[in-house]
Amino acid sequence: MVSKPASNYVWIKKEISLYAAHTARKTTLDRIIWYFDSDCSRHMTGNAKNLTNIHREDGGQVTFGDGAKGAMIGRGVLKVDGLPKLKNVLLVNGLKANLLSISQLCDQNLYVRFTKEGCIVEDDEKQSMLEGTRTGDNCYKLNVSQHCKYTGETTPQLWHKHLGHLHSRGMHKLLKYGVVRGLPAISSKVEAVCKGCMAGKQHRTPHSAWKIITTQQPLELLHIDLMGPVQIESIAGKRNVLVCVDDFSRFTWVEFIREKSDTYKVFASLCRRFMTEKNVSIGKIVRIRSDHGREFENNEFAQFCDKKGISHESSAPKTPQQNGVVERKNRALQEMARAMTNSKNLPHKLWAEAVNTACYISNNVHLRYMTHKTPYELWKRRKPKVHYFREFGSTCYVLREREQLGKFDSRSIEGIFIGYSRNSHAYRVYFRNNNTIIKTVNVEIAD
Numbered sequence: 001m002v003s004k005p006a007s008n009y010v011w012i013k014k015e016i017s018l019y020a021a022h023t024a025r026k027t028t029l030d031r032i033i034w035y036f037d038s039d040c041s042r043h044m045t046g047n048a049k050n051l052t053n054i055h056r057e058d059g060g061q062v063t064f065g066d067g068a069k070g071a072m073i074g075r076g077v078l079k080v081d082g083l084p085k086l087k088n089v090l091l092v093n094g095l096k097a098n099l100l101s102i103s104q105l106c107d108q109n110l111y112v113r114f115t116k117e118g119c120i121v122e123d124d125e126k127q128s129m130l131e132g133t134r135t136g137d138n139c140y141k142l143n144v145s146q147h148c149k150y151t152g153e154t155t156p157q158l159w160h161k162h163l164g165h166l167h168s169r170g171m172h173k174l175l176k177y178g179v180v181r182g183l184p185a186i187s188s189k190v191e192a193v194c195k196g197c198m199a200g201k202q203h204r205t206p207h208s209a210w211k212i213i214t215t216q217q218p219l220e221l222l223h224i225d226l227m228g229p230v231q232i233e234s235i236a237g238k239r240n241v242l243v244c245v246d247d248f249s250r251f252t253w254v255e256f257i258r259e260k261s262d263t264y265k266v267f268a269s270l271c272r273r274f275m276t277e278k279n280v281s282i283g284k285i286v287r288i289r290s291d292h293g294r295e296f297e298n299n300e301f302a303q304f305c306d307k308k309g310i311s312h313e314s315s316a317p318k319t320p321q322q323n324g325v326v327e328r329k330n331r332a333l334q335e336m337a338r339a340m341t342n343s344k345n346l347p348h349k350l351w352a353e354a355v356n357t358a359c360y361i362s363n364n365v366h367l368r369y370m371t372h373k374t375p376y377e378l379w380k381r382r383k384p385k386v387h388y389f390r391e392f393g394s395t396c397y398v399l400r401e402r403e404q405l406g407k408f409d410s411r412s413i414e415g416i417f418i419g420y421s422r423n424s425h426a427y428r429v430y431f432r433n434n435n436t437i438i439k440t441v442n443v444e445i446a447d
């Protein structure tokens with residue numbers, strides 16, 4: 001009978017608080033072979049040819065299993081065909097294996113699941129990021145795939161832009177209270193100078209003078225306002241925006257309108273949407289509050305409210321702060337949209353797309369004042385997911401249908417990422433050449 005080796009793992013202690021271990025028996029210089037390792041605290045390799053953009057560092061000593069010492073000499077980006085472009089991989093002199101750190105993956109809010117056959121690394125949407133196969137001697141080896149999109153890049157500045165130029169304080173709250181899903185464990189510190197933020201003039205939105213929440217549930221009170229007319233027509237030919245804020249959750253809707261006289265029709269259709277979404281009768285809407293704008297004070301509007309049993313409050317002309325909730329929201333959305341558009345030098349006719357995306361992001365990441373919850377959670381009773389958020393205005397590549405392509409035609413068309421579909425998991429893409437917008441899931445966004 002052949003006895004098994006006592007252990008495949010040897011603990012290695014290194015100075016400056018880095019503890020590493022590697023699968024001693026699995027020493028290999030093959031660049032494509034990487035092992036998942038639960039004991040090393042960082043991804044690491046001994047072969048400089050595996051990495052690109054290496055920043056040389058004097059990082060102290062690493063002691064290997066056989067007692068030999070090696071120096072941590074730098075860190076870089078993994079660059080081997082078929083392997084993910086992992087960032088922040090340590091280069092350790094003399095290390096004879098390539099190791100993927102389980103803890104580094106977990107720090108990025110990924111889930112690593114080991115089974116009898118192999119292992120899988122998933123995000124919280126259960127999308128596979130990396131996969132491994134169990135070898136005959138009980139190690140887990142990373143599978144080579146040309147389609148791996150995982151990079152492990154999680155910089156605060158990137159997320160600042162994904163989340164509509166969210167300020168450090170907002171980012172800090174999201175991380176501290178865990179109110180969204182899919183946000184990696186990053187620092188909440190964002191760069192002090194950001195081109196978009198300078199243009200957007202984002203500042204702390206002043207809080208309401210009201211220090212109490214006066215509503216108990218969604219749809220009890222809706223604040224509505226009309227923003228516009230905007231000088232430049234949107235792609236869809238709209239100039240005005242109806243903004244509607246639910247008082248309890250602060251969930252917000254923006255509807256784009258060509259003529260102010262269409263306000264009533266758009267509001268009525270919004271009410272029908274609430275009815276479907278909440279599965280309630282329209283009479284559930286108790287009160288609406290607006291200013292004295294003509295678009296809200298006309299016969300059609302009054303008849304609609306009467307018929308549906310909605311009480312319509314108008315703020316007195318000299319005290320517009322009574323309607324302050326929606327006005328503050330208006331201002332915040334405009335600032336976000338300005339930051340997002342200017343950060344990417346986008347044409348101003350994309351303003352409606354920017355406002356729409358700002359509203360979408362805001363519902364997901366701006367905490368309702370006096371609570372530790374997002375409007376999304378208060379309205380939908382579940383935490384929002386943000387893993388799929390991308391930077392507004394980024395260049396993107398839409399894959400073309402294969403059957404329409406000639407041998408030498410490009411496989412993709414370049415477009416601009418302009419937000420999220422309201423009713424599906426698709427992204428919205430704008431094409432400059434023919435001034436059109438499409439929704440698609442077959443897109444790579446280069447942000």
Ligand SMILES: [Zn+2]
Pocket residue numbers: 160165166194195196197198339
């Ligand atoms: Zn910014």
